[in-house]
Amino acid sequence: MRERTPTDMRRTALAMLAIWMLALVGLAATDARPNIVLLLADDVGCDAIGCYGGQSYPTPNIDRLAATGMRFAHCYSMPSCHPTRITLLTGRYPRRLGRPKWGTFPSNEERATLAQVVKNAGYATAVAGKWQLSLLGRDLEQPHRMGFEQYALFGWHEGPRYYEPLIYENGRRRDDVKDQYGPDVYSDVLIDFIARNKDRRFFAYYPMALCHDVTNDLDAPVPYGPRGRYDNYREMMAQLDRVVGKVVAAIDDLGIRGRTLILLTGDNGTAARSIVRVENGEYVREDVFSLYNGRRVQGGKTQLTDGGTHVPLIANWKGVVDEGQVTDDLVDFSDFFPTLAELTGGKLPARVTLDGHSFAGRLTRGEKTARRWAYAEAAGRFWVRNQRWKLYNDGRYFDMAADPFEKQPLDTEMLSAPDAQVYRDLKTALQLVSAFD
DSSP, X not given: OOOOOHHHHHHHHHHHHHHHHXXXXXXXXXXXXXXXXXXXXXXXXXXXXXXXXXXXXXXXXXXXHHHTSEEEEEEEOOSSHHHHHHHHHHSSOGGGGTOOOTTOOOGGGGGGSHHHHHHHTTOEEEEEEOOOSSOGGGOTTHHHHTTOSEEEEEOTTTSOSSBSOOEEETTEEOSSOTTSBHHHHHHHHHHHHHHHTTTSOEEEEEEOOTTXXXXXXXXXXXXXXXXXXXXXXXXXXXXXXXXXXXXXXXXHHTTOGGGEEEEEEESSSOOSEXXXXXXXXXXXXXXXXXXXXXXXXXXXXXXXXXXXHEEOEEEEOTTTSOTTEEEEEEEEGGGHHHHHHHHHTOOOOTTOOOOOOOOHHHHHHOOOOSOOOEEEEETTEEEEEOSSEEEETTSOEEETTTOTTOOSOOOGXXXXXXXXXXXXXXXXXXXXXXXXX
């Protein structure tokens, strides 16, 4: 064996130094991965949020998140809750998955969810609040199978969600929450989870009960709250903003705000009506109108209009996302999957075609998202759109800047040359999603 020379030893030292430097770079990259807190409000459109022009409900905590982070002007959901959740957790549109039946999740997709991807990247995972992907009492393991190590979820269409809530936690029904307010139970569970995992990476998903009205298809009405009736929409909005502030304050108190990306969005537009009481065995509803940028509008949930699909999206990551930004980038709910996979270093499922486009580059590098059109569907109808133009599968075409309430479809034969090109591009996109069936 040849004796090592000083030159050999220098080369070895340099090689070891290079390896050590690469290890440090890798460690730094790993450490740069944020904790994720995803807050999904229920039945809350842009018209209900102050920083989006909502004037009916004070939302100081939510507005503060936007003022110290980034607000997306063009985020679009499905017009109702179940298909939005399917899209969020799979990164694919419901029509590509065969339009899963209401209250179900495709069993063959359970091992390829967003939570599974993040969990496989080394994150602790938890969900608390509204599930709606099964009747939990019949399948208490489903959240675990789908990648959530811990869960605390109310029994959707099984019991109350607000007062005297029916809550399943990690495979059992809780018997200690009868005198508690559901949204505080869900948020307390997640805050405890965050505190226990503050020294590692975590994904805390909070699909809220607020501001959906009470369950109305049980044998007997669910209990009233302390007001002797059900909370109205204004009162639920106040609770929503309070709980958001409570979660953010807990993150601050734990000293992990700079390592935590907080995302706040909504599953569909504001409800048009909300249950407030029961009289003679019948549920009494009141209309929900909001003052929005100076106009009185009724909630549009279940409709494919902006009232049903235009939802808030706020991203707050102290020290990374610059304060006070507003972006016109398009986002739809298929985008959360690739975005969080990129941010957490998660590996995307093999042989799966995602519909989503990551907006991580917008958050971390100021790069415009690759999305050129957004999509939403309901009851066999669907549309594609960009920031201004919107094309339905029945051929109706709208200039949303000039006609935000979709009063008069355009004559596509009369479009200017540049506008006609946009129309052709959206028509191509419409044909693309039509082929998913």
